[in-house]
Amino acid sequence: xxxxxxxxxxxxxxxxxxxxxxxxxxxxxxxxxxxxxxxxxxxxxxxxxxxxxxxxxxxxxxxxxxxxxxxxxxxxxxxxxxxxxxxxxxxxxxxxxxxxxxxxxxxxxxxxxxxxxxxxxxxxxxxxxxxx
Numbered sequence: 001x002x003x004x005x006x007x008x009x010x011x012x013x014x015x016x017x018x019x020x021x022x023x024x025x026x027x028x029x030x031x032x033x034x035x036x037x038x039x040x041x042x043x044x045x046x047x048x049x050x051x052x053x054x055x056x057x058x059x060x061x062x063x064x065x066x067x068x069x070x071x072x073x074x075x076x077x078x079x080x081x082x083x084x085x086x087x088x089x090x091x092x093x094x095x096x097x098x099x100x101x102x103x104x105x106x107x108x109x110x111x112x113x114x115x116x117x118x119x120x121x122x123x124x125x126x127x128x129x130x131x132x
Contacts (some may be wrong), residue, residue, distance in 0.1 A: 015070055019127040021063040022055075022078060026132070030082040031055060032062035037075050043103040044077070075118035076103045080132060099132050 024031050035049035042048035055062035079088045079100035089097045103120055106113035120126070 002046050013070060015068040016122050017125045018066040018069055018074065018076070018122060019063065019079065019125070020066075020076060021127070021129050022132050023061045023129065024131045025057050025060045025062060025080060027082070028060075029059060030080060030084055032078060033081050033086070034066075034076060034078045036066050036069075037077075037115065038072060038091050040115040043075060043118075048075075050074075051105060069122055071123045072121070073119045074103075074122055075115050075120070076128075077101075077112075077118075078100050078130075101130060101132075103128065105130075110117075 018033060018036065025111045032054045032055045034055070035046060036051045037048070042050070046052070053064040053066070055064045055079070077100070079096070080098050081087070082098050085086050088100055091097055101119070102113055102118045102120055104128050106117040106119075108114070111117075
């Protein structure tokens with residue numbers, strides 16, 4: 001009986017889908033890379049991303065979906081891996097040479113924006129449409 005209650009509760013938890021579409025990508029070469037975070041503690045540590053995806057570029061657009069997300073705060077990061085090396089390339093000063101961005105169009109000063117600036121609430125399916 002107790003097992004069936006836990007089983008029911010586990011599968012009853014409502015989940016949502018996060019869809020991210022990047023458009024106006026200047027070339028079909030390369031790919032878009034995405035990472036999703038669920039806390040300040042894990043934010044911007046790629047190993048601690050709750051999900052990562054890679055999207056091919058078609059007609060100047062790349063779209064990914066992150067499914068089965070429980071209600072809560074999330075933030076995402078994306079970049080255009082122009083040369084397919086799976087790395088956000090930087091110049092000698094550490095400034096990225098490939099296009100990148102954060103959820104909420106957040107920006108930081110001398111580094112990435114905080115989780116608080118980038119985060120958004122998921123309590124239903126949500127979609128972001130972003131111009132690169």
